[in-house]
Amino acid sequence: MWTTERIADLVQPGRVHRDAYTDPAIFDLEMERIFGRAWLLLGHDSQIPRAGDFATTQMGRQPVLMVRQRGGGVSVLFNRCAHRGSTVCSAAKGTVTQFVCPYHGWTYGLDGALVAVPSPAGYPEERHPQQAGLGLAEVPRTEVYRGFVFASLAADGPSLGDFLGPLISSFDDLVDRAPEGEVEVAGGVSRHAYDGNWKFVLENHLDTIHPRYVHASSIAAANEQDDGRPTDGAGEVAVRQMRQNGAPNELWEGIGLWVAGGGHGYMADYHDDEKLVAASDDPVHVEYQRRMEAAYGTARAREILSVTRWNSIVFPNVSFMSQFGQLRIVRPIAAGRTVLDTYVFRLKGAPEEMFRRAVAFANVVNGTGSPVLTDDLEVYERLQTGLGADGNAWVDTGRGFGRDVRDGDNGLDRGGTGTSEIAVRNQFRAWAEYMTGTGATEAGGMAVAAE
Ligand code: FES
Ligand SMILES: [Fe+2]
Secondary structure, eight states, X not given: OOOHHHHHHHEETTEEETHHHHOHHHHHHHHHXXXXXXXXXXXXXXXXXXXXXXXXXXXXXXXXXXXXXXXXXXXXXXXXXXXXXXXXXXXXXXXXXXXXXXXXXXXXXXXXXXXXXXXXXXXXXXXXXXXXXXXXXXXXXXXXXXXEEEEESOSSSOOHHHHHGXXXXXXXXXXXXXXXXXXXXXXXXXXXXESSOTHHHHHHTTXXXXXXXXXXHHHHHHHTSOTTSOOOXXXXXXXXXXXXTTOOHHHHHHSOEEEEGGGOEEEEOOOOOHHHHOOTTOHHHHHXXXXXXXXXXXXXXXXHHTOOEEEEEETXXXXXXXXXXXXXXXXXXXXXXXXXXXXXXXXXXXXXXXXXHHHHHHXXXXXXXXXXXXXXXXXXXXXXXXXXXXXXXXXXXXTTTTTBEEEGGGTEEEOSSTTOOHHHHHHHHHHHHHHHTOSOOGGGOBSSOOO
């Protein structure tokens, strides 16, 4: 029986008990207390541009539909027929005028209202399903921020703005990079899965120690590439990204790792190679910069492009990277099984070549054929297997413990160095808050105590 006290004991200063990753009963509680309460990112409204467009996904274990309404808004409905409970829709996405349940044909409007049942005379008048107001229920809360569709299974709780806190600026950073001030999902959503816990990926994306080890083979291969050889911009981006994973220790120690309340955090740019992102002499980037300045004015355009944020994590289900328009949604299936949906964004108004580079980046770093991602997947599966071993029940999260710096002004705390495990501690601080329904724990390890 997982009492509040026992759950609280799993997260201790500088360490976490393996049950947090492996125990099926803990996973059940995570679905209820974390995924059942937090704001979850479901996708982007550009996936469903016209009335009747829909996409299916999950909130925790619950199947939901994201639907574009006739009035232009986006609704999130439970994918659950009001009759005997079938999902009404199994396609990943599509366009409909109404949803028809495959079992007995109950038919729903885009807003979920029941509009027809077969042989309606079969119901006594006072029990007619339409009179009773049956339909596809709407999830309790939905909010769209700059095209990003969030929903919460909890009727109460913080507003989306309060939930995102300082991390809202990471979404702004992504969208502001478009000369037209809008982004769109392009090229579909790619999906991969691994046999490991969902938290591994959120930890990994703010983990600056692992690249030199996990990605050693792609670093070596990239270093063998001949720089004099002509290549398209996309190929060059790929090679440079892989090389950067082999950056020297001093560089990793010096980068900024920032965390906020709610388990969120981000990494400031670790790339010392300006050609990777904003090559001043690159014709594509020169044209992009020209369009940005025309759209925003020189000063504002420079300000937008000077942001050097790398991965941002919004706990519990989002990891994204604004500079290359990459986003991943984490979908837990079981304690030891996770699905990741990967999105690439097109910056509206930017040269098309920018999008090609974003796709190249996705293929190198996030795609299923990527020489980088596959290394990480291998490690996630090793973690799950290793955590099943007896002899040591604890995971160590102590690197930089007690040296993290509280920065009250902007609601962010910073790792004492760029290799601090502050992000893992911070995620588990939020994890414990959700799981026990209590305030901050000691697990953060801030050098300065919380007020
Ligand atoms: S379960 Fe949907 S119509 Fe019967
Ligand atoms: Fe990695």
